[in-house]
Amino acid sequence: xxxxxxxxxxxxxxxxxxxxxxxxxxxxxxxxxxxxxxxxxxxxxxxxxxxxxxxxxxxxxxxxxxxxxxxxxxxxxxxxxxxxxxxxxxxxxxxxxxxxxxxxxxxxxxxxxxxxxxxxxxxxxxxxxxxxxxxxxxxxxxxxxxxxxxxxxxxxxxxxxxxxxxxxxxxxxxxxxxxxxxxxxxxxxxxxxxxxxxxxxxx
Amino acid sequence: xxxxxxxxxxxxxxxxxxxxxxxxxxxxxxxxxxxxxxxxxxxxxxxxxxxxxxxxxxxxxxxxxxxxxxxxxxxxxxxxxxxxx
Amino acid sequence: xxxxxxxxxxxxxxxxxxxxxxxxxxxxxxxxxxxxxxxxxxxxxxxxxxxxxxxxxxxxxxxxxxxxxxxxxxxxxxxxxxxxxxxxxxxxxxxxxxxxxxxxxxxxxxxxxxxxxxxxxxxxxxxxxxxxxxxxxxxxxxxxxxxxxxxxxxxxxxxxxxxxxxxxxxxxxxxxxxxxxxxxxxxxxxxxxxxxxxxxxxxxxxxxxxxxxxxxxxxxxxxxxxxxxxxxxxxxxxxxxxxxxxxxxxxxxxxxxxxxxxxxxxxxxxxxxxxxxxxxxxxxxxxxxxxxxxxxxxxxxxxxxxxxxxxxxxxxxxxxxxxxxxxxxxxxxxxxxxxxxxxxxxxxxxxxxxxxxxxxxxxxxxxxxxxxxxxxxxxxxxxxxxxxxxxxxx
Numbered sequence: 068x069x070x071x072x073x074x075x076x077x078x079x080x081x082x083x084x085x086x087x088x089x090x091x092x093x094x095x096x097x098x099x100x101x102x103x104x105x106x107x108x109x110x111x112x113x114x115x116x117x118x119x120x121x122x123x124x125x126x127x128x129x130x131x132x133x134x135x136x137x138x139x140x141x142x143x144x145x146x147x148x149x150x151x152x153x154x155x156x157x158x159x160x161x162x163x164x165x166x167x168x169x170x171x172x173x174x175x176x177x178x179x180x181x182x183x184x185x186x187x188x189x190x191x192x193x194x195x196x197x198x199x200x201x202x203x204x205x206x207x208x209x210x211x212x213x214x215x216x217x218x219x220x221x222x223x224x225x226x227x228x229x230x231x232x233x234x235x236x237x238x239x240x241x242x243x244x245x246x247x248x249x250x251x252x253x254x255x256x257x258x259x260x261x262x263x264x265x266x267x268x269x270x
Numbered sequence: 271x272x273x274x275x276x277x278x279x280x281x282x283x284x285x286x287x288x289x290x291x292x293x294x295x296x297x298x299x300x301x302x303x304x305x306x307x308x309x310x311x312x313x314x315x316x317x318x319x320x321x322x323x324x325x326x327x328x329x330x331x332x333x334x335x336x337x338x339x340x341x342x343x344x345x346x347x348x349x350x351x352x353x354x355x
Numbered sequence: 356x357x358x359x360x361x362x363x364x365x366x367x368x369x370x371x372x373x374x375x376x377x378x379x380x381x382x383x384x385x386x387x388x389x390x391x392x393x394x395x396x397x398x399x400x401x402x403x404x405x406x407x408x409x410x411x412x413x414x415x416x417x418x419x420x421x422x423x424x425x426x427x428x429x430x431x432x433x434x435x436x437x438x439x440x441x442x443x444x445x446x447x448x449x450x451x452x453x454x455x456x457x458x459x460x461x462x463x464x465x466x467x468x469x470x471x472x473x474x475x476x477x478x479x480x481x482x483x484x485x486x487x488x489x490x491x492x493x494x495x496x497x498x499x500x501x502x503x504x505x506x507x508x509x510x511x512x513x514x515x516x517x518x519x520x521x522x523x524x525x526x527x528x529x530x531x532x533x534x535x536x537x538x539x540x541x542x543x544x545x546x547x548x549x550x551x552x553x554x555x556x557x558x559x560x561x562x563x564x565x566x567x568x569x570x571x572x573x574x575x576x577x578x579x580x581x582x583x584x585x586x587x588x589x590x591x592x593x594x595x596x597x598x599x600x601x602x603x604x605x606x607x608x609x610x611x612x613x614x615x616x617x618x619x620x621x622x623x624x625x626x627x628x629x630x631x632x633x634x635x636x637x638x639x640x641x642x643x644x645x646x647x648x649x650x651x652x653x654x655x656x657x658x659x660x661x662x663x664x665x666x667x668x669x670x671x672x673x674x675x676x677x678x679x680x681x682x683x684x685x686x687x688x689x690x691x692x693x694x695x696x697x698x699x700x701x702x703x704x705x706x707x708x709x710x711x712x713x714x715x716x717x718x719x720x721x722x723x724x725x726x727x728x729x730x731x732x733x734x735x736x737x738x739x740x741x742x743x744x745x746x747x748x749x
Contacts, residue, residue, distance in 0.1 A: 150603070155486070157485050162542075166463075169545045175545040175548065176549060177550050177551075180546035180550065181736070183542075184455060184507075184735075184737060186507040186508060186735070186736075186737040186739055188737075189603070189737055189739065190604075190605075190607075190736070191608065194605050194607065194738070196605070199616065199617060199620055200602065200603060201600075201601045202603050202737075203505065203601070204505065205504065205505055206485045207503070208486055214503075217522075217527065218518075221525060
């Protein structure tokens with residue numbers, strides 16, 4: 068038995084934590100939505116600006132979950148929090164930018180190349196939090212609650228005490244981001260079942 | 271020389287996505303890779319190599335050469351002038 | 356509880372079959388050479404699979420030619436591992452593949468035409484995404500149960516094996532094809548060059564003068580089966596997968612930590628899971644890419660775990676090049692062959708030990724050492740570190 072204790076949604080227009088909206092996009096602003104969020108939520112992590120959209124979204128959503136669950140950082144040993152993320156588009160946004168840099172501009176950009184792997188977002192979260200646990204990124208045709216429920220169980224039975232899960236459905240037009248935290252001891256939360264997960268995911 | 275340094279600062283800000291920083295915020299002798307300076311990392315160092323090629327036509331083939339040259343805006347400007355003759 | 360490996364398949368720079376690869380390994384024959392099969396003008400040393408796409412399509416009998424090289428290589432290896440596997444509906448069957456490039460090889464062709472407005476063929480894009488790569492392989496083999504694709508950079512292949520093993524142990528699957536595949540592309544060549552870790556010369560893993568990796572391409576697959584599946588298939592158990600582990604390095608997006616923390620945790624946990632002692636490991640097939648950073652970090656991790664008693668080790672990447680997502684799987688096949696044939700492969704091109712560690716890999720093929728258990732390391736960008744332990748006992 069494990070429990071969903073916190074979650075965060077990010078789509079093109081709004082940001083919600085545990086179902087409550089905490090910010091919505093300002094269509095007048097010249098900044099893109101992720102940058103607006105970074106500033107309006109008072110984050111201080113200059114490396115944010117170097118990240119690609121997958122990592123920026125992953126950063127913001129995981130930090131918001133940490134704020135909603137402040138004990139997350141202190142409750143667990145640094146190798147007991149696993150990361151399990153997935154999406155359908157892999158790193159396509161960065162792939163296209165990188166290709167442009169060497170095919171059109173003639174100078175392949177190392178900073179862009181770094182993000183042409185979808186799992187780098189897990190690296191960014193691990194680096195920031197100094198988490199040494201297991202981490203996995205999968206590419207699936209669409210969000211599959213069963214897969215997450217199954218694999219979270221496997222992680223927990225193999226030693227992790229908490230799993231931060233995420234679906235980063237980001238392409239050049241769409242943003243459908245859903246992060247959720249599962250804890251072994253989290254009776255205050257909702258039981259992790261495919262049905263419950265599908266309900267809160269709301270895809 | 272001052273023009274070059276000003277240009278360099280703006281190019282670095284743009285190429286490295288340094289948000290909220292203006293050219294005036296970067297001292298000529300600030301240590302670029304130091305946390306008290308610009309806090310650049312190893313990927314930024316590679317981007318500087320790309321920058322030199324893109325804007326100045328200079329190819330740095332040995333990354334260690336870059337370490338010396340990229341200490342500060344001053345050393346970068348000196349390096350550019352030396353390589354361009 | 357260990358998992359049985361009953362099939363292996365591989366295509367790489369040193370051979371199109373398991374037998375060809377084994378022969379090259381025995382004869383110290385590297386597959387790294389100037390680019391020939393990829394349409395690229397500049398001279399790079401790479402580990403290409405020595406066959407053109409059309410010949411692969413003909414050999415494999417693929418009807419729908421709208422298929423990426425990554426899928427073709429994967430299919431070639433998966434078919435070998437699958438053997439004469441039947442469509443047994445009472446068995447829960449799956450395939451888990453890993454890739455970092457997906458169908459990028461064909462998208463690159465599309466992109467050139469697209470930029471020049473010379474009637475780009477949009478069909479070329481169908482094969483682009485990583486998921487499609489796996490689905491094509493599954494379709495060609497007639498597998499329709501569980502299909503999954505992983506993408507965790509250079510540890511992907513090992514992670515696919517780990518995921519498959521876990522699903523088997525949990526009873527979710529009875530048999531599963533696991534592995535990884537990546538084709539060579541200009542995308543990855545340019546990328547590694549921009550990071551300045553691509554060696555213009557033949558790579559030298561663990562050597563003091565090493566200056567980077569050579570890219571390779573290829574695919575490796577294993578067939579894992581449980582008792583129920585083996586009763587029906589009658590397949591012989593080739594080897595056992597006893598231990599596995601994954602850990603984050605939490606240090607940098609593409610560089611490994613100087614204290615090798617993530618690698619150390621992965622290695623320790625994998626051996627611990629296997630139930631074997633550190634002294635039981637006969638041979639280590641290292642990640643050993645030849646970059647200044649990885650080889651040092653991995654060496655430090657080996658010292659952390661084994662102290663002064665590091666088992667014989669070598670990197671086979673100077674044979675095959677770094678095959679990215681396929682590496683963990685290709686090297687898993689090499690590990691199985693090492694156990695079955697009591698071989699320890701030479702670390703080609705090594706001359707001088709690293710100043711920081713003084714560690715020496717094996718430089719000549721060893722045929723007299725008992726090889727009962729092998730540790731295989733795969734460390735990926737994003738600090739995703741995986742280790743696998745194989746042995747001849749379950």
